[in-house]
Amino acid sequence: MNPTALITGASGGIGEQLARLFAAHRYDLVLVARSADKLQSLSAELALAHGIQARSLAADLADPGAPPQLFQALQGVDIDVLVNNAGFGARGPYAELDYQVEARMIQVNVAALAHLTRLFLPGMLARRNGKILNVASTAAYVPGPFMAVYYASKAFVLSFSEALAEEVQGSGVTVTALIPGPTETNFAATAGTQDSRLFRTVSVMSAAAVARVGFDGLMAGKRVAIAGASNRLTVFSTRLAPRTMLAKITSRLNS
């Protein structure tokens, strides 16, 4: 029997590329996102190409009821790998951003990730087998003026993942945070960052290359997997600079 990976945000970008990698490594898939049609065609394509079982569960993770509904729908299925990848950003001065969008961002990027982990981790611990991949960002390492909630949400993902990785050490379960920098997906269009200095000046990686780093880091049981040399350098340099200076630099990059 194949192991099963549940991937949120699998309808495009990094999540879709992760789904392709897991399928190629003969994992059965549970694909989650809002776009039911995209999930269905990806499930069908990957099932046919790799002889795996793939099911799609359309869900809006901005709805606090979605994680328990997914968990309920998967009773009797052992989830061996949980990939919390779904997420989005929004750019602008905090005082002017639509709070409904910010609240949904906190629900998707933070609360749904924490809830899905809480729901699926006990089964993994009981089976002494499991892997969790949480998609954070280089944004996790710095304060992010003009994308304040997004950067803070990713700081949560990194801190939460590193803490859990320590809690479960030696249990047969590993927790990995994936750290992408700017990546070629729909993220920038959704967040309104296509014309930001960050996306104009920093080298943008392909979603496939980022997914590969996440997959390999997860399989190696790494706690943190940073995508690409340029992003590793960025993360390293944040350790040396004062936070006020980092906030000023990020403010420029987000403007």
Ligand SMILES: NC(=O)c1ccc[n+]([C@@H]2O[C@H](COP(=O)([O-])OP(=O)(O)OC[C@H]3O[C@@H](n4cnc5c(N)ncnc54)[C@H](OP(=O)(O)O)[C@@H]3O)[C@@H](O)[C@H]2O)c1
């Ligand atoms: N691209 C970058 O530059 C970059 C950099 C660092 C970190 N990241 C992180 O990488 C992760 C993947 O993003 P991406 O770059 O691949 O962007 P993307 O192409 O926009 O993909 C985002 C995925 O999340 C899903 N999603 C968004 N809102 C959702 C909701 N309410 N409920 C369920 N699913 C939802 C989307 O599916 P539906 O629209 O079908 O729901 C889509 O599958 C995110 O956590 C993002 O923060 C991205």
